[in-house]
Amino acid sequence: MNRTSVTKQEFKEAIFENIKKQYRKTIDQATEEQVFQAVAYAVKEIIIDQWIETHKTYEEQDAKTVYYLSMEFLMGRALGNNLINLEVNTMVKEVLAELGFDLNAIEDQEPDAGTGNGGLGRLAACFLDSLATLEYPAYGCGIRYRYGIFEQKIVDGYQVERPDEWLKNGNPFEVRRSEYGMEVKFGGNVRVVKDELGQERRVHENYQSVRAIPYDLPIVGYDNNTVNTLRLWDAEAVQSFDLGSFDRGDYQKAVEQQNLAKTIVEVLYPNDNHYQGKELRLKQQYFFISATVQQVVKKFKQKHGDISLLPEKVVFHINDTHPSLTIPELMRVLMDDEGLAWGEAWAIVKKTCGYTNHTIMSEALEKWPIELFSRLLPRIYQIIEEINRRFCAEIVDKFGSDNERLRRMAILADGQVKMAWLCIAGSHSVNGVARLHTDILINEELKDFYALYPKKFNNKTNGITQRRFLLHGNPLLADWVTRKVGDGWITDLPQIKGIAPLADDPKAQKEFMQIKYENKVRLAQYIKKHNGIDVDPRSIFDVQVKRLHEYKRQLMDVLHVMHLYNELRDNPDMDMMPRTFIFGAKAAPGYRRAKLVIKLINNVAQVVNNDPNINNKLKVVFIENYRVSNAEIIFAAADVSEQISTASKEASGTGNMKFMLNGAVTIGTLDGANIEIAEEVGSENCFIFGMTATEVLQLQREKSYNPWDIYNNNQAVRRVVTQLINGFYAPENPELFREIYDSLLNGGGEPADQYFILKDFDAYAQAHREVDLAYRNQTKWARMAMLNTASAGKFSSDRTIEEYAKEIWKLEKVHVEMDM
Ligand code: OX2
Numbered sequence: 111m112n113r114t115s116v117t118k119q120e121f122k123e124a125i126f127e128n129i130k131k132q133y134r135k136t137i138d139q140a141t142e143e144q145v146f147q148a149v150a151y152a153v154k155e156i157i158i159d160q161w162i163e164t165h166k167t168y169e170e171q172d173a174k175t176v177y178y179l180s181m182e183f184l185m186g187r188a189l190g191n192n193l194i195n196l197e198v199n200t201m202v203k204e205v206l207a208e209l210g211f212d213l214n215a216i217e218d219q220e221p222d223a224g225t226g227n228g229g230l231g232r233l234a235a236c237f238l239d240s241l242a243t244l245e246y247p248a249y250g251c252g253i254r255y256r257y258g259i260f261e262q263k264i265v266d267g268y269q270v271e272r273p274d275e276w277l278k279n280g281n282p283f284e285v286r287r288s289e290y291g292m293e294v295k296f297g298g299n300v301r302v303v304k305d306e307l308g309q310e311r312r313v314h315e316n317y318q319s320v321r322a323i324p325y326d327l328p329i330v331g332y333d334n335n336t337v338n339t340l341r342l343w344d345a346e347a348v349q350s351f352d353l354g355s356f357d358r359g360d361y362q363k364a365v366e367q368q369n370l371a372k373t374i375v376e377v378l379y380p381n382d383n384h385y386q387g388k389e390l391r392l393k394q395q396y397f398f399i400s401a402t403v404q405q406v407v408k409k410f411k412q413k414h415g416d417i418s419l420l421p422e423k424v425v426f427h428i429n430d431t432h433p434s435l436t437i438p439e440l441m442r443v444l445m446d447d448e449g450l451a452w453g454e455a456w457a458i459v460k461k462t463c464g465y466t467n468h469t470i471m472s473e474a475l476e477k478w479p480i481e482l483f484s485r486l487l488p489r490i491y492q493i494i495e496e497i498n499r500r501f502c503a504e505i506v507d508k509f510g511s512d513n514e515r516l517r518r519m520a521i522l523a524d525g526q527v528k529m530a531w532l533c534i535a536g537s538h539s540v541n542g543v544a545r546l547h548t549d550i551l552i553n554e555e556l557k558d559f560y561a562l563y564p565k566k567f568n569n570k571t572n573g574i575t576q577r578r579f580l581l582h583g584n585p586l587l588a589d590w591v592t593r594k595v596g597d598g599w600i601t602d603l604p605q606i607k608g609i610a611p612l613a614d615d616p617k618a619q620k621e622f623m624q625i626k627y628e629n630k631v632r633l634a635q636y637i638k639k640h641n642g643i644d645v646d647p648r649s650i651f652d653v654q655v656k657r658l659h660e661y662k663r664q665l666m667d668v669l670h671v672m673h674l675y676n677e678l679r680d681n682p683d684m685d686m687m688p689r690t691f692i693f694g695a696k697a698a699p700g701y702r703r704a705k706l707v708i709k710l711i712n713n714v715a716q717v718v719n720n721d722p723n724i725n726n727k728l729k730v731v732f733i734e735n736y737r738v739s740n741a742e743i744i745f746a747a748a749d750v751s752e753q754i755s756t757a758s759k760e761a762s763g764t765g766n767m768k769f770m771l772n773g774a775v776t777i778g779t780l781d782g783a784n785i786e787i788a789e790e791v792g793s794e795n796c797f798i799f800g801m802t803a804t805e806v807l808q809l810q811r812e813k814s815y816n817p818w819d820i821y822n823n824n825q826a827v828r829r830v831v832t833q834l835i836n837g838f839y840a841p842e843n844p845e846l847f848r849e850i851y852d853s854l855l856n857g858g859g860e861p862a863d864q865y866f867i868l869k870d871f872d873a874y875a876q877a878h879r880e881v882d883l884a885y886r887n888q889t890k891w892a893r894m895a896m897l898n899t900a901s902a903g904k905f906s907s908d909r910t911i912e913e914y915a916k917e918i919w920k921l922e923k924v925h926v927e928m929d930m
Contacts, residue, residue: 184226186738224258267712322401583742604903694736753778
């Protein structure tokens with residue numbers, strides 16, 4: 111079967127066959143989950159020919175390929191996206207309807223591939239979609255975690271984590287490719303020996319090893335025959351645990367290697383924007399990097415022989431520092447396996463690697479203790495020592511021997527390996543993810559490095575794929591846009607600008623708002639089903655969904671809800687548009703304060719939602735287990751998008767773009783990509799408030815901020831902050847939220863109110879009053895919402911990927927022809 115030729119009848123028969131072969135059943139006996147599996151396998155059959163053809167074409171054209179290396183790919187569900195990109199969505203929907211099934215219900219059977227934490231992993235997933243759609247040869251390379259990001263349950267208002275058994279029923283789309291297995295070695299020691307010619311050679315001995323086995327997942331381009339590959343590595347024991355190992359006395363080692371293989375890919379570390387420094391995490395990093403680098407070099411050599419040409423055909427992209435071992439591992443392979451001298455090897459490495467920085471949060475910077483690092487990766491450590499020695503010499507060469515500067519910039523310092531510094535030294539390109547973020551890197555965080563290598567630094571503002579977040583997630587709006595301006599926007603998002611003139615057309619406004627309303631009804635049903643709460647789809651849906659982190663200031667959002675509730679209790683007849691505040695957020699399991707904010711939101715919800723005296727003007731909902739699949743429903747239904755991080759802290763944000771595309775209006779700070787969003791849509795079509803990044807950085811330097819001044823002088827602030835400790839939201843345990851109270855006023859280890867929540871509170875409340883006023887005028891609101899959708903063109907990941915491909919990776923497009 112292939113896309114253009116498959117008929118409804120053939121597809122139907124494929125489903126019947128799959129159900130028969132896999133489950134020994136007929137369709138009327140099959141469960142929805144079994145139908146999902148059968149449909150997925152039938153779709154895979156369509157994909158597979160294109161997949162083979164794509165790789166054949168890449169081989170023939172000997173195309174340069176990007177290897178996007180990432181510890182996280184937050185893919186969400188595959189079926190719906192594949193149907194859309196193969197353009198068989200309607201056909202399959204009809205086939206299923208004829209068989210008595212609803213496509214949406216079948217799609218709901220698929221677990222999310224939750225192999226990522228948040229923005230960083232989802233960005234990688236959007237990039238893969240764009241790379242395939244734009245016909246660039248690309249692999250995503252990562253880890254096939256047995257368990258992805260935990261499943262979040264809310265029990266008595268608290269977050270409880272459950273294991274995410276996403277592979278429980280198998281993954282119909284993956285292909286195991288054991289023939290491409292690679293051995294990865296840990297620990298042991300390195301001995302220098304001389305060969306017959308007197309040449310020094312390094313022998314790695316007494317190590318433990320695992321076998322890395324790739325599982326390939328297809329990444330289907332939109333309507334273009336291209337199918338790229340996401341390669342996720344699984345680990346197996348090198349030697350099977352058999353009686354033979356008893357005889358050789360290797361019993362202990364066999365057991366250890368078995369355990370290593372099992373633990374290494376067991377689970378995704380559930381921290382977003384936070385470095386934990388665990389040995390197993392470093393093992394995971396080296397595991398997938400070593401497997402990838404070895405395999406790419408092996409493949410290259412088979413085809414080209416001459417390794418010096420590697421940078422012409424291969425580019426490794428390092429997604430934050432997690433895959434930074436690419437740099438020393440490629441050095442190791444080039445020198446120890448391929449026999450290159452340092453200089454040649456280093457030139458190749460620098461040309462081949464690019465690095466993206468995703469955060470300036472200091473707690474996210476990876477700094478491995480040398481003791482741990484050198485023990486686990488002895489040869490890699492030796493190489494880093496030499497990289498560092500030469501790097502320091504370069505610094506002295508350029509700036510003279512300035513010890514303070516050397517201490518700041520050295521890759522090895524304070525007993526640690528500074529992974530970001532390693533990436534900057536070993537890459538030809540260093541980029542930030544939004545204009546403000548890149549400016550802060552250049553002028554503040556990385557200014558020493560910018561002085562050394564000004565040409566390496568560049569900006570690539572993030573983007574999102576409109577195929578998933580509009581075409582799939584919001585079919586009503588997608589169809590409407592297509593009716594108005596044609597379907598060009600699907601692969602060329604700036605064309606969506608064509609709806610801008612309709613923003614003043616009353617009929618179009620009505621249609622647009624009706625679609626928003628229907629999407630709100632869909633979300634209200636989801637909330638009813640999952641939370642048991644009734645929300646009014648005519649109220650303003652005000653949404654903050656993202657990982658829970660103090661700098662993202664979910665706390666400011668809920669404090670403001672508490673403030674509105676105080677106002678309503680004082681005056682139940684207060685003139686206010688009914689509002690539903692919707693939250694969704696996972697907190698890292700070890701992040702106590704973040705988990706307490708979740709409890710606070712849920713306690714506030716409990717009190718507010720059950721108060722009959724406020725005339726349903728306020729509702730609060732915490733959506734459990736926020737993830738890609740329910741995000742698609744949430745974005746489509748939002749009126750207001752909360753993007754309220756402390757200015758300078760959110761490198762870019764990408765949820766902000768998904769909301770905008772779906773016609774939600776931003777209330778936000780001038781942070782990350784919000785700045786570019788406001789620029790595109792116009793400041794009159796969003797609600798910007800609060801301190802600027804410059805002001806934040808200045809105030810941080812001055813160390814003069816005292817939140818007590820605000821507490822003492824601002825009645826509204828004092829009231830909500832006091833409610834954290836007077837039992838108002840925790841009658842049984844008035845001390846429950848003391849920690850949050852203290853973080854705002856006293857700080858403790860860190861500065862009090864370090865994210866300037868109280869400082870920005872008034873401006874935030876004022877911006878919300880403006881939202882309320884704007885929403886009353888439905889014509890004005892419709893216009894704003896429509897202009898947000900119309901102005902989202904810049905924020906397609908297609909634009910971002912074109913920039914990476916042209917300016918960093920130097921890739922050429924390769925078109926795949928299918929002969930029918
Ligand atoms: C996130 C950043 O916090 C977010 O601002 C950005 O949009 C996203 O990456 C994609 O670039 N972990 N997660 C991030 O950075 C790190 C580190």
